[in-house]
Amino acid sequence: MTRIIKRQFLKGLGALALAMTAGLSAPLAQAAEGFPDKPITIVVPFPPGGSTDLLARKIGESLAASLGQPVVVENRGGAGGTVGANYVAKSDPDGYTLLMGVTGSNAISAALRDDLPYNPVTDFAPVSIVISSPLALVVNADSAFQSVGDVITYAKENPDTFTHGTPGVGTSMHMAGELFALDSGTTLVHVPYKGSAAALQDLLGGRIDAMFGDILVTSEYIEAGRLRALGVTGTQEHYLLKGVPTIAEAGLPGYAAVSWQGLFAPAGTPDDVLATLYGAIEAALQTEDLQALFRERGFLVEGMDPATSKAFIADEVAKWTKVVDAAGLKQ
Amino acid sequence: MNRHLISHYLPGAIVVAAGLAIALVAGTYPLGSLLRPGPGFFPMVVAVLLALLGLGVLGEAFAARRAAAPPQQPFPWRAVLCTCAAVLAFAFSVERIGFIPAACLLIAITAFAEPQRSWPRLAIVALFIAVFGSIVFIWGLGLPLNTFGAS
Amino acid sequence: MDILHGIELGLHTALTWHALLYCLIGVSVGTFVGVLPGIGALAAISLALPLTYYLDPTDALIMLAGIFYGAQYGGSTASILLNLPGTATAAITCLDGYPLAQQGKAPLAIFVTAINSFVGSTFAIILVMGFAPLIAEFALKFGAADYFAVILLGLVAASTMTLGSPFKALGMVVFGLALGMVGTDVNTGQFRFTFGVFELADGFSIVALAMGLFGVAEIIANIGQPAGVMQAVGKIRFRDMLPTRKEWKVITWPTLRGSAIGSFVGALPGTGPGIASLMAYAVEKRISKHPETFGKGALEGISAPEAANNASVQAAFIPTLSLGIPGDAVVAVLMGAMILHGITPGPNLINEQPQMFWGLIMSFWVGNLLLLVLNIPLIGMWVKLLSVPYRMLYPCVLIFICLGVYSANNNVFDIFVVLGFGILGYLMRRTGFPATPVLLGFILGPLLEENFRRAMLLSKGDLMVFFESPISAVFMGLSLLFIASVFLPGLRARLSRRAPKASE
Numbered sequence: 001m002t003r004i005i006k007r008q009f010l011k012g013l014g015a016l017a018l019a020m021t022a023g024l025s026a027p028l029a030q031a032a033e034g035f036p037d038k039p040i041t042i043v044v045p046f047p048p049g050g051s052t053d054l055l056a057r058k059i060g061e062s063l064a065a066s067l068g069q070p071v072v073v074e075n076r077g078g079a080g081g082t083v084g085a086n087y088v089a090k091s092d093p094d095g096y097t098l099l100m101g102v103t104g105s106n107a108i109s110a111a112l113r114d115d116l117p118y119n120p121v122t123d124f125a126p127v128s129i130v131i132s133s134p135l136a137l138v139v140n141a142d143s144a145f146q147s148v149g150d151v152i153t154y155a156k157e158n159p160d161t162f163t164h165g166t167p168g169v170g171t172s173m174h175m176a177g178e179l180f181a182l183d184s185g186t187t188l189v190h191v192p193y194k195g196s197a198a199a200l201q202d203l204l205g206g207r208i209d210a211m212f213g214d215i216l217v218t219s220e221y222i223e224a225g226r227l228r229a230l231g232v233t234g235t236q237e238h239y240l241l242k243g244v245p246t247i248a249e250a251g252l253p254g255y256a257a258v259s260w261q262g263l264f265a266p267a268g269t270p271d272d273v274l275a276t277l278y279g280a281i282e283a284a285l286q287t288e289d290l291q292a293l294f295r296e297r298g299f300l301v302e303g304m305d306p307a308t309s310k311a312f313i314a315d316e317v318a319k320w321t322k323v324v325d326a327a328g329l330k331q
Numbered sequence: 332m333n334r335h336l337i338s339h340y341l342p343g344a345i346v347v348a349a350g351l352a353i354a355l356v357a358g359t360y361p362l363g364s365l366l367r368p369g370p371g372f373f374p375m376v377v378a379v380l381l382a383l384l385g386l387g388v389l390g391e392a393f394a395a396r397r398a399a400a401p402p403q404q405p406f407p408w409r410a411v412l413c414t415c416a417a418v419l420a421f422a423f424s425v426e427r428i429g430f431i432p433a434a435c436l437l438i439a440i441t442a443f444a445e446p447q448r449s450w451p452r453l454a455i456v457a458l459f460i461a462v463f464g465s466i467v468f469i470w471g472l473g474l475p476l477n478t479f480g481a482s
Numbered sequence: 483m484d485i486l487h488g489i490e491l492g493l494h495t496a497l498t499w500h501a502l503l504y505c506l507i508g509v510s511v512g513t514f515v516g517v518l519p520g521i522g523a524l525a526a527i528s529l530a531l532p533l534t535y536y537l538d539p540t541d542a543l544i545m546l547a548g549i550f551y552g553a554q555y556g557g558s559t560a561s562i563l564l565n566l567p568g569t570a571t572a573a574i575t576c577l578d579g580y581p582l583a584q585q586g587k588a589p590l591a592i593f594v595t596a597i598n599s600f601v602g603s604t605f606a607i608i609l610v611m612g613f614a615p616l617i618a619e620f621a622l623k624f625g626a627a628d629y630f631a632v633i634l635l636g637l638v639a640a641s642t643m644t645l646g647s648p649f650k651a652l653g654m655v656v657f658g659l660a661l662g663m664v665g666t667d668v669n670t671g672q673f674r675f676t677f678g679v680f681e682l683a684d685g686f687s688i689v690a691l692a693m694g695l696f697g698v699a700e701i702i703a704n705i706g707q708p709a710g711v712m713q714a715v716g717k718i719r720f721r722d723m724l725p726t727r728k729e730w731k732v733i734t735w736p737t738l739r740g741s742a743i744g745s746f747v748g749a750l751p752g753t754g755p756g757i758a759s760l761m762a763y764a765v766e767k768r769i770s771k772h773p774e775t776f777g778k779g780a781l782e783g784i785s786a787p788e789a790a791n792n793a794s795v796q797a798a799f800i801p802t803l804s805l806g807i808p809g810d811a812v813v814a815v816l817m818g819a820m821i822l823h824g825i826t827p828g829p830n831l832i833n834e835q836p837q838m839f840w841g842l843i844m845s846f847w848v849g850n851l852l853l854l855v856l857n858i859p860l861i862g863m864w865v866k867l868l869s870v871p872y873r874m875l876y877p878c879v880l881i882f883i884c885l886g887v888y889s890a891n892n893n894v895f896d897i898f899v900v901l902g903f904g905i906l907g908y909l910m911r912r913t914g915f916p917a918t919p920v921l922l923g924f925i926l927g928p929l930l931e932e933n934f935r936r937a938m939l940l941s942k943g944d945l946m947v948f949f950e951s952p953i954s955a956v957f958m959g960l961s962l963l964f965i966a967s968v969f970l971p972g973l974r975a976r977l978s979r980r981a982p983k984a985s986e
Contacts, residue, residue, distance in 0.1 A: 041475070047524070047811070047815065048531050048818065049528070049530065049814065049816075049818025049820075049822075053818070054818070054822055057535075059531055072475075074475050074531075074892060077891060078683065078684040078891055079666060079683035079684045080666075081982075083680070083684065083891070112671070115673060115678075117679070117680045127950060129931070162695070163939075163940065167667075169669075170671055191936060191940065192671075193666055193668070194932065195814070197752075197807045198751065198752055200806075201622060201751055202625065203807070204622055205623060205625060216826055217826065220826050220827075221806075221828055221829060223828075223830065224828060238696060251943055296824055297821070331671060331672060331673070342913040346653050347722055349657070349660075353660055356675060360671075360672060360674060365945075366938055366945065367903045367938060367939075370669065370672045373659075373663060373934075374663050374674065381656045381657060384649050384652050384653035385655055387649035387653070388647070388650055388653060391647055406883075407702065407705070409702075409705075409706060410702050410705035411905060411908065414880070414901075415905070418880065418884060418901045418904075419898075421880075422894050426893070427636075431817045435912075436808075437877060437880060438877040445873055446706065448873075451641065452516075452871075453877075455874070456877055458491055460876065460878055464885065467518070471525070471529075472525055473529055474885065474889055475892050476888075
C-alpha cells in the first residue's frame, strides 16, 4: 500500500521534472519505444557514503528527471563489489536493473578470479563509463623519497623492501602498484588493508613507504604537509594536484592506471534501451551542476558511449590480465 | 543406557570432529610459516586448538560420567521444526509474493508450534505486522521489498 | 582557538532552532532503530544520507551523528527485554541485562543503561573537546603489532568471561575464531571456507550470527513452553526504575572505568564499540570482589559495557575529525556524508571548519541530554512489551529478525544464516556451550589474524616486533598478567585470603 502511494508520488514528481526539463533539452535520439515505463533500480555494489554511491545517486537523479521515471538506488555491498555485480548480472536484461560498476567489479575481477559466479565481461552490456579518477602515488612527508625516480632506484637496489598499502587485493590501487612494479622491473611489497583509511593510517604513521591513493582524500594531507605526492597515475596533470607530474613523465613512460566507474546493464539488454539510457547520461553530464560536483570530487568526466565503453573494458581486462599473470596473483 | 552414553559424549565428539574437518579444509590452502603465514596458517592453528579443546570437553564428560545427569527435557522437535519451516517459508516467499503474505505465512506456521492456538489473536498479530512492518521497514527504511507481489 | 571560544562558537551553532530540530530528529530515529533488533545505525544513516543532500552540512552531520549515538541508547533495550542483541555490544549487555529482566528488574536495568550511556558519552565528549588532536596523533602510533597486542588482550579477556566449563568456553572462543575466517582472505584475496557459496565471500554477517545464537535460540527454547518466561510486570512506577543508594554505589566506578576503556578503544580506528564493551566487561569481572554474580544479573555487568560502548562511539569521532581517518564503518559513512557536502575531512578540518567541528561537538551534548530526557519516559512503554503474551510476541520478533538480517545486504541468504545459527545456538544451550564467546572470537579473530600477518609482512618475519614497540610490549604484558591471574589460582586464593584480613 504505502509503497504504491510513494511510488505514485515519486512518479508525479518525476513527471513534473520531465515537464520542466522537456522545454529546455532537445528530445533524445533513438529513444526506445515505451522505455522506461516503470521505476529503474541502480545497484551500488558498496555500502552507502562512498564515491560510487554518490555518483549513482547523482546520475540517478538526472536519469529520473530526463526519463520521467523514479530511479531507486539500492546498496548491495560485499566482496569488493562482486556481490552487487553478480546480482545485476543475474537480473532481467530489460534496462530496469543497472549496476554502477567499478574497475574492480567489472575488469580486474575478470583478470584475477575464476571463482566468481558471473563473468565480469560477457555478463554485462556497458551503458557508459561515466567518470575516471587517476590515483596519486603518495609518500609520508618525512620520507626520503622525493621523486618517482628515487622510488625506482631504491626498489631496484632493495628488492622486496618497498612497501605500498592498498585497500585490498584486486582493487585499482593494488593493480596500480603491481603495474608500477611490472613497468619498472622492480618488486614491491604489497600490504593489503581492509579499506583505504587503515592504509592511510599506517602511511601517516610512517609504517609503510607509499600508497596509491584517491586524489581528493590525499590532497588534504598533501596541503597539510603530512604527505607528499610523487606522481599521478593518469595521462595528464590533475587539477587538484597542480605541479605533480604523471608517473609516465616522471620515469615510467607509458604507465597509466586509473580507476573508473560506469553504468552497466545485464548482457542481452536491447540496444535501443542502452541508447536511451546513454542519451540521458550524456545529457546529464552536460549540466553545470554535475560537472561542478565531479570537479569538487576529483573525477574526470568520461561519458563514453556503449560501444566505446565496451572496447575500453576489453582493453582494461587485457591490461590487468597481463599484470595479474606477471605478479602471479591469479586465484 | 546406550543412548544416554551417546548423548553424554556427543557434544565433545562433535567439537573434535569440527576441528578435524576444519584442519582438512585448511590443509588445502597455502600454509606458509609462522613468520610468513599464508591463508591456511591461522585456520590450521584454530582447527588444532578446537580439536584439542574438544578432547578436553570429552575428558570432562568422562570425569563426570558417574555424576547423575540433570534431568533433560525432551527435545522440542515441534518448536525446532516449526521455527525452521516458518523462517524458510518467509525467506523463500518474501521476494516472490510480497512482505505481507510472507509474514502471514510465517505467523500461521509458527502457530503450530503451540499445543493450542487462537486464530483471532494471530489475526491481530498479522494485522500489526502488516501495518507496522510495511511502514517501518518498507516505507521507512526502504527495504527493496513489496507489500504485495514480487519485488 | 582556545576551548572557551570553541564552546561559544559551538553553542551558537548547536542551539539554533534548526540544529536543535535536526538533532532531535536524529536522536529519535536513532533510539527507534536501535530498539529494532538487527537494524543498526548503519541502515538508518544510509537511508537518511540522501535526504541530507539539501541540508546545511553542519545540520546534516548533527542529524546523522545523532542517529549514530542515539542507536546506542536504544540498542540495549531489546537485549535486556528479549535477549535479542543486534550487535556485539548488545550481546554483552544481554549477559547480565536479560537475567535482570527475568528477575523482574527490567525497568531498573534500562534506566541504568540510559544513565551509563549518558555518562560514557559525556566522558568521551570531554576528551574530544580538550584533546582530540593529541589523542589522534597518539592513535596514529598504533601499528599492526600494537593492534595485535590489543586484540590479543581482548581475546584473553574474552576467554575468561563466562561461567561453567573452561573447555567449553575456550572451545567456543576458538569456534568463533573459525567462523571469523570464513570469507575472503585479506592478504591474498583467496576465498576460504566458502565452499562455492558466493554469498559467503564476505563472511558471515555479525548481525545474523548474534541474532541467531541469541534471539532465534531463545525463541526456540521458549516456544510451546507452558509458563511465561518473565515475571509478571505490574504497573511501572518511577521508583521501580530508580536505583537504590546501594545500587548507585555499585555502578559508579564500573561506569567510570567503562567510560575510560571505551574512550581509549573508540579512539583507535578500526576497533569499534564491540571490543570496547567486551574489554570493559572483562575488566569488571576480573577486578570484582563477586565475580560469581556476573552473568546472573550483576549491575556492574551492564554498567561498564554500556558506558564503554557509548564512550567509544563518541571517541570514534576523534580520529575522524582531527585526522580524517574514520574510526569504524558507521563513521566512515558519516565521512562520506561530509564529502558529499564538499567538506573533505583531513588534518586541517578543525582549523578550517571550526564552526562545524565545535557545532557538532556541542550538538553531542545537546543530543545526549535529549536522549536521556527522551528515553526515561519510554522505559515504561518498552517494559509493557513484556506483558504481551509470548505466543503473540515471538512471531513478530521472528519477522523482525528476518527483516533485520535481510536489511544488511538486501539478501535472503542472511535469513538462512540466522536460522542455521539459531538452531546451533539452541543445541549449544542445551549442551552447556556458552554463546557469547563465539561472538567474541568472531569479532576478534579476523582482526587478530590480519594484524599478525601484516606485522610479519612489515617486519619481514621478526617476532620481536611485538616486544620492541613500547605500546605492544605493554599490552603483551597485560595479557600475560591476565593469563597469570587465571591460571595461578593459588595466587588468587592467597589474595582473597589476605583481603578480609586487611579489612579487619
